[in-house]
Amino acid sequence: GAVVSQHPSRVICKSGTSVKIECRSLDFQATTMFWYRQFPKQSLMLMATSNEGSKATYEQGVEKDKFLINHASLTLSTLTVTSAHPEDSSFYICSARAEYSLSYEQYFGPGTRLTVT
Amino acid sequence: GENVEQHPSTLSVQEGDSAVIKCTYSDSASNYFPWYKQELGKRPQLIIDIRSNVGEKKDQRIAVTLNKTAKHFSLHITETQPEDSAVYFCAATVANFGNEKLTFGTGTRLTIIP
Numbered sequence: 001g002a003v004v005s006q007h008p009s010r011v012i013c014k015s016g017t018s019v020k021i022e023c024r025s026l027d028f029q030a031t032t033m034f035w036y037r038q039f040p041k042q043s044l045m046l047m048a049t050s051n052e053g054s055k056a057t058y059e060q061g062v063e064k065d066k067f068l069i070n071h072a073s074l075t076l077s078t079l080t081v082t083s084a085h086p087e088d089s090s091f092y093i094c095s096a097r098a099e100y101s102l103s104y105e106q107y108f109g110p111g112t113r114l115t116v117t
Numbered sequence: 118g119e120n121v122e123q124h125p126s127t128l129s130v131q132e133g134d135s136a137v138i139k140c141t142y143s144d145s146a147s148n149y150f151p152w153y154k155q156e157l158g159k160r161p162q163l164i165i166d167i168r169s170n171v172g173e174k175k176d177q178r179i180a181v182t183l184n185k186t187a188k189h190f191s192l193h194i195t196e197t198q199p200e201d202s203a204v205y206f207c208a209a210t211v212a213n214f215g216n217e218k219l220t221f222g223t224g225t226r227l228t229i230i231p
Contacts, residue, residue, distance in 0.1 A: 034218065034219070042223075042224075043206060043221045043222065043223050043224050044161065044206065044219075044221045045221075046218055046219065046220070049218060091158075093160060093161070095219075097217065104149045104151075104166070104168075104210075104212040104217055105151070105163055105166065106151075106163075106217070106219065108153075108160040108161050108162075109160060110159070110160045111158075111159070111160055113158070
């Protein structure tokens, strides 16, 4: 089956620093990947849609200059949290749909737990 | 945009009994409705999905029903087992093999009592 990986799985950083999270589709190509944020005991909230070769589309209320997204290839999207603050601490999850698939199914990465101290 | 409501937020069921989780959506154009199971600290796992051209779909102990007129869909788990304990999310989207942005419900924490 389709596999999506994320790296790192956990990261602790100091307030004011930047953190990069990678999302990879291991056995399929994905023109589009999605980035979600999930706070404890809450639902998944879509942050942005990452498009290969073009700018990401951000959801309302998500600061594009704070959450930089780069979709450099058909198998890799990165999310960089810039000038991180404690309120950015959350579980970040990416997802992707297999290109040319007849299924609408999206495959999720294992998530990255970010803790900002 | 789409808005998905999910009920109940918590559900406790005796092992072997059935569990039902309900969701409503607002966008009549939505045509794809997946259900995900998420264990603590893990990724959401698709357990079943349904497209708008179908009213019901079943996979062993799990079934989903869709009422397009009323804009609601439900997850049914029969013969529940302890390993069914998890958080379940419904979602909805307008799917057209393009940018299918999923809108998730608020989640239901299901606990199976042995």
